Amino acid sequence: MTTAPAIELRTFTTLDHVRSDLIDVYAEVRAPLLHLPNYAVTAFGERLDRHGGEPGFSAVLAYADGHPVGYAYGNTIENGDRYWQRTTPEPAAKYTEHPTVALKEIGVSPAWRGTGTARRIHDTLLAARQEPYVTLMVNPAAGDGKVHGLYRSWGYEDIGQSQPSPASPVLTVMIRATH
Template sequence: MTVEIRHYTAEQLPEIRQTLLDIHVEVRHHDFGLIGPFYEVDRFNERLSSYASRLGWAAVVGYEDGEAVGFCFGVPLAPDTRWWRAMTTELPEGYTDEDGKRTVALNEIVVRKPWRGRGVAWQIHEAWLSRRPEERVTLLVNPTAGQGAVQAVYEAWGYRKVGDQQPFPDSPVFASMTRPVQQS
C-alpha cells in the first residue's frame, strides 16, 4: 500500500498540530492503553512544541484519500543536546558528541491501527529520512511495547540498540537505538 506523503517544517506546524494530537490520542490512549502523566495529550503537545522550536525540526504525515493515517517527526541533535544525558548505559568516547549535523532524533512515529502492518510506517519513516542530511538517526523505543515487537520492527529497519535511557522521571526506560540515515 502506498500513501500520499506530505512534508512539513516548524513554520507549518499550526496546519498539522491538531492532526498530530488527535492521532496521538487515538493510538497511544485508545489502541495501546498508555495512560499516566507522560502520555497525556497536554504533555505530548508540550514536547511537540519544544521539539518544533529547535532548528531543523521536520515532520511527515501520510494520507490516504485525504485522511491522515500516521506521522513522524524529529530534530537534529545540537551541540548542547540533552538527548544522551539520560543514558543509563555508558557509551564509547565520542559517541555522544553532537554538532547539529551528525545525528537526527526521530522523536515520534505513529500509525493508526487500520494502516498498521501494511508498510505505511516504513514509508513515512523513509520519506522523512529521505530529506535528512545527517549521518545517523536515533530513536527511543519502549522495549516492552508489543511484547518487544516494536523494537524488532526497528531492528528490521536497520536500527541497533546502543543502550538504555530514561529521559523523564515519569517516562519508561527506553532502548536507545541508532542507524545510518542512508543505508547501503
C-alpha cells in the same frame, strides 16, 4: 504481489497548519495508553510544541482520504544535547561528534499497521536529512517487544538506555545510519 495502500505523504518543517492533525493521529495511535501521564494528549502537545521549536524540526504525515493515519517527526541534536546526556552508557563519539537526527515520535493508526506505512513515513522523513545518523528511543515492552524488533529489522542497533522524564519508562536508545 500486494500493492501499498493509497496514502499521501506530506512533509512539514513547522507546526503551522499541522499541529492539530499531529495531535489527532497521536490520540488515535496511542489510544490504549492515553490514561498514563506520559502518554496523555496534553503531555504529547507540550512535547510537540517543544520539539517543533527545536533546530532541524521536520514531520511527515500520512493521509488517506484527507485523514491523517500516521506520522513521524524529529529534529537535529548536537553533541552535549540532553538527549545524549541522559543516555547510558555514554554513546560512542562517532555517533555524537556530528549532528544527528533524533526521531522523536512515529506511529500509525491501528487499521494501517502491517501495511508498510510506518516504514514509508520513516524513510520519507530521513530522505531529506543530511545528518549521518538517526537515533530513537523505544520502550522494549511495546507490543511485547515487537516494536523493538521492527526497528532492528530497519537496521537500528541498541546503544544504551534512557529515562527522559520521571513519568517515562526506561527506554532503549537505538541508532543507525540515515541512508
